[in-house]
Amino acid sequence: MTRVACAQLAPRIGELAENRARTLAAIRAARLRDADVLVLPELASSGYVFADEAEARSVAVPAGGPLLADWARAAGKLTVVAGFCELGDDGALYNSAAVLDGHGVRAVYRKTHLWDRERLVFTPGDLPPPVVRTKVGPVGVLICYDLEFPELTRSLALRGAELIVAPVNWPVVPRPQGERPPEVVQAMAAARTNRVFVAICDRTGTERGQRWTAGTSIIDESGWVVAESTEDTLVVADLDLSRARDKAISERNDVLADRRPELYG
Amino acid sequence: MTRVACAQLAPRIGELAENRARTLAAIRAARLRDADVLVLPELASSGYVFADEAEARSVAVPAGGPLLADWARAAGKLTVVAGFCELGDDGALYNSAAVLDGHGVRAVYRKTHLWDRERLVFTPGDLPPPVVRTKVGPVGVLICYDLEFPELTRSLALRGAELIVAPVNWPVVPRPQGERPPEVVQAMAAARTNRVFVAICDRTGTERGQRWTAGTSIIDESGWVVAESTEDTLVVADLDLSRARDKAISERNDVLADRRPELYG
Numbered sequence: 001m002t003r004v005a006c007a008q009l010a011p012r013i014g015e016l017a018e019n020r021a022r023t024l025a026a027i028r029a030a031r032l033r034d035a036d037v038l039v040l041p042e043l044a045s046s047g048y049v050f051a052d053e054a055e056a057r058s059v060a061v062p063a064g065g066p067l068l069a070d071w072a073r074a075a076g077k078l079t080v081v082a083g084f085c086e087l088g089d090d091g092a093l094y095n096s097a098a099v100l101d102g103h104g105v106r107a108v109y110r111k112t113h114l115w116d117r118e119r120l121v122f123t124p125g126d127l128p129p130p131v132v133r134t135k136v137g138p139v140g141v142l143i144c145y146d147l148e149f150p151e152l153t154r155s156l157a158l159r160g161a162e163l164i165v166a167p168v169n170w171p172v173v174p175r176p177q178g179e180r181p182p183e184v185v186q187a188m189a190a191a192r193t194n195r196v197f198v199a200i201c202d203r204t205g206t207e208r209g210q211r212w213t214a215g216t217s218i219i220d221e222s223g224w225v226v227a228e229s230t231e232d233t234l235v236v237a238d239l240d241l242s243r244a245r246d247k248a249i250s251e252r253n254d255v256l257a258d259r260r261p262e263l264y265g
Numbered sequence: 266m267t268r269v270a271c272a273q274l275a276p277r278i279g280e281l282a283e284n285r286a287r288t289l290a291a292i293r294a295a296r297l298r299d300a301d302v303l304v305l306p307e308l309a310s311s312g313y314v315f316a317d318e319a320e321a322r323s324v325a326v327p328a329g330g331p332l333l334a335d336w337a338r339a340a341g342k343l344t345v346v347a348g349f350c351e352l353g354d355d356g357a358l359y360n361s362a363a364v365l366d367g368h369g370v371r372a373v374y375r376k377t378h379l380w381d382r383e384r385l386v387f388t389p390g391d392l393p394p395p396v397v398r399t400k401v402g403p404v405g406v407l408i409c410y411d412l413e414f415p416e417l418t419r420s421l422a423l424r425g426a427e428l429i430v431a432p433v434n435w436p437v438v439p440r441p442q443g444e445r446p447p448e449v450v451q452a453m454a455a456a457r458t459n460r461v462f463v464a465i466c467d468r469t470g471t472e473r474g475q476r477w478t479a480g481t482s483i484i485d486e487s488g489w490v491v492a493e494s495t496e497d498t499l500v501v502a503d504l505d506l507s508r509a510r511d512k513a514i515s516e517r518n519d520v521l522a523d524r525r526p527e528l529y530g
Contacts, residue, residue, distance in 0.1 A: 112528055116515040128528045148520070150415030150458060151529035175489070182457050182488050189454030192447050193415060223447050224440070250381040255413070263377055263393045264416035 001238040002136040004163065004197075005035035008216040009232055010205030013047030016059055020045070020067060023082060027074040029234055035078060036136045039201035042083035042144050042167040043095060049208040053093065056121045060087035063098060063108045072100040079106075079134045081141060083167035086110065092123040097143050097167050099132045107132045111143040113152075129156060137162045137241050140196075144168040147200070148186055150193065157194035158256060162244035164190070166200045170213035181215040184225065192223025195255055196244050204232045266503040267401040269428065269462070270300035273481040274497055275470030278312030281324050285310070285332060288347060292339040294499055300343060301401045304466035307348035307409050307432040308360065314473040318358065321386045325352035328363060328373045337365040344371075344399045346406060348432035351375065357388040362408050362432050364397045372397045376408040378417075393417075396424045402506050405461075409433040412465070413451055415458065422459035423521060427509035429455070431465045435478035446480040449490070457488025460520055461509050469497045 007026035011019045023044050030038040042048070045067060050056040061067045063086060071080055079101050086096035086108070094110040095118055110125025111118075129152065131140045140161030146152055147166050156164055170183055179185075184200070191198045198219040203212050214230040218237040221244045227237040247254045272291035276284045288309050295303040307313070310332060315321040326332045328351060336345055344366050351361035351373070359375040360383055375390025376383075394417065396405045405426030411417055412431050421429055435448055444450075449465070456463045463484040468477050479495040483502040486509045492502040512519045 112525055113523055116517045119517050124525075126528075128530075145518070145523075148458060149524065149529075150419065150454075151524065151526070154415065155529050179489065185450060185488060186454045186458060189415075189451045193413060193451060223450060224444065252381045252384050253410075258378055258410075259414065259416065260377055260389075261416070263391075264414075264420050265393075 002037065002241050003033070003035045003236060003238050004037045004199045004218055005030045005033060006039045006199055006201035006216045006218065006235045008202055008204055008214060008229060008235060009041065010203055011041065011044050011047045013049055013207050014055065014059055015047070016045065019047070020070065024070065024074050026234070027071065027078065027080060031076060031078055033234060033236055035236065037079045037139070037163070037165070037199070039165045039199050040080065040082035040167060041201050041203040042169040043085055044082050044167065045084035047207060048169045049210050050121055053121045056085055056093050057087070060085045060093050062087050063105060068098050068100060068105050072102060072104050075100055076102045079136065081165045081167065083143060093121060094125060095122045095143060097141050099139070099141060107141070109141045109143065111146060113145045113149060115145040131156060131159045131161045140164040142166045144170065147183065147190065150190060153190040153194055157196050161196055162241045163197045163199060166198070168200055168202050170202050170215050172211040172213050181213045184215055184217050187217065188219055188223045188225065191219045191221060193255060195221045195247050197221050197239050197241060267302065267506050268298070268300045268501060268503050269302045269464045269483055270295045270298060271304045271464055271466035271481045271483065271500045273467055273469055273479060273494060273500060274306065275468055276306065276309050276312045278314055278472050279320065279324055280312070281310065284312070285335065289335065289339050291499070292336065292343065292345060296341060296343055298499060298501055300501065302344045302404070302428070302430065302464070304430045304464050305345065305347035305432060306466050306468040307434045308350055309347050309432065310349035312472055313434045314475050315386055318386045321350055321358055322352070325350045325358050327352050328370060333363050333365060333370050337367060337369045340365055341367045344401065346430045346432060348408060358386060359390060360387045360408060362406050364404070364406060372406070374406045374408065376411060378410045378414060380410040394421060396421060396426045402427045405429045407431045409435070412448065412455065415455060418455040418459060422461050426461055427506040428462045428464060431463070433465055433467050435467050435480050437476040437478050446478045449480055449482050452482065453484055453488045453490065456484045456486060458520060460486045460512050462486050462504050462506060
């Protein structure tokens with residue numbers, strides 16, 4: 001079994017030192033719980049609701065800088081996926097997620113589908129999301145709004161991802177009483193459609209008037225939520241990721257082999 | 266507003282005359298309720314759990330035959346989408362859906378993604394699902410398992426469908442207490458992902474030991490179920506289909522324009 005944890009917490013806008021302390025504490029907490037994989041929220045290094053590009057730039061960090069090195073050192077045997085505000089070598093700002101462990105930074109993904117005002121601050125990534133060969137198996141990485149593109153979750157499954165992890169910051173959107181956040185419904189569908197596990201780490205709190213959904217959810221390969229919370233807490237689930245290798249859903253059906261791409265054009 | 270109805274009923278395996286009577290009664294009931302669109306279940310003409318190909322062949326009907334003519338005559342101004350066991354001109358059997366109104370048969374779609382033992386009976390269709398220009402606007406047609414391919418729902422939205430209708434026969438699958446059928450979760454996600462309305466007509470009853478989900482659901486363009494029932498009944502909703510033309514979900518986001526197909530390969 002693979003123990004997957006999501007540290008739902010509240011980054012503080014612009015407070016680099018404070019966010020560093022909170023994320024390092026979450027890594028330590030996940031290690032104490034013997035987690036194999038820890039997901040942190042989108043932009044966990046910096047907060048989300050920037051006034052403008054200049055403010056984001058003032059707190060952006062390079063992938064090769066000390067913050068990611070600190071995260072990697074703290075991770076040890078744990079695989080950590082954390083959102084951060086990246087200052088690229090090219091001088092552009094990216095809404096990125098790093099995959100790290102004690103050996104260092106394994107991959108950096110730059111969000112390819114930017115949400116609303118992010119477009120005023122960040123440059124969209126121009127590479128597909130990675131499938132990282134971690135100790136627990138192949139892990140695909142998406143960030144927030146990316147998850148709402150079934151083409152992208154499908155492509156990760158076709159490339160062998162058994163677990164899709166997604167740092168997110170979900171602004172609250174209206175929903176009928178008793179319903180889950182709509183983004184969770186989409187993630188449940190993505191899990192079942194592809195028979196992959198999905199672990200989403202959202203954030204809590206309110207930032208400059210923006211309320212967050214706090215919709216952290218871990219979803220199994222049949223599309224059911226197996227762990228969730230709206231609190232500031234570590235959400236944990238033990239998953240048999242090998243089940244994601246079996247794409248059969250009946251004696252004669254396989255969710256990937258049954259595709260007919262010639263009809264989808 | 267467009268009034269969409271789904272006639273959840275129980276076809277009887279092999280009983281052509283009885284199924285003709287039940288489906289014609291459903292068409293009359295929908296007209297009495299002033300529906301604009303009526304969806305009937307998959308294989309409404311014939312029932313589903315065939316012992317073998319020979320039994321299916323014994324109740325298959327051509328698209329140009331009297332049953333569809335009777336449905337069309339009964340439909341009048343109503344647009345009817347009904348599943349039937351089709352005997353093709355080529356002698357093959359298809360799991361098909363007809364779109365009809367008082368002017369006759371507007372389109373026939375042959376299911377392209379066959380479920381389990383259907384593969385022993387039916388030939389899969391080799392044409393993409395149609396988007397039919399009906400009086401109420403462009404309507405895309407899928408059948409049952411087709412709905413679980415987000416590539417297909419996406420392609421219908423890209424081709425302008427405002428409403429996706431799906432005759433289905435959903436076998437009961439396990440689900441946690443309090444959850445919707447997983448196929449409904451996938452349909453809710455398809456609706457929100459594409460900002461299209463979705464109307465699914467399932468069946469009731471048990472057939473040769475097969476229990477059915479009876480998951481008839483009408484879903485709005487934000488992905489919320491607005492009408493549903495597990496009973497033998499007409500499920501009805503009034504929908505403003507024009508809302509499906511607006512793909513914006515924030516000041517700067519549009520669910521179709523935001524796609525980046527170059528990254529999905």
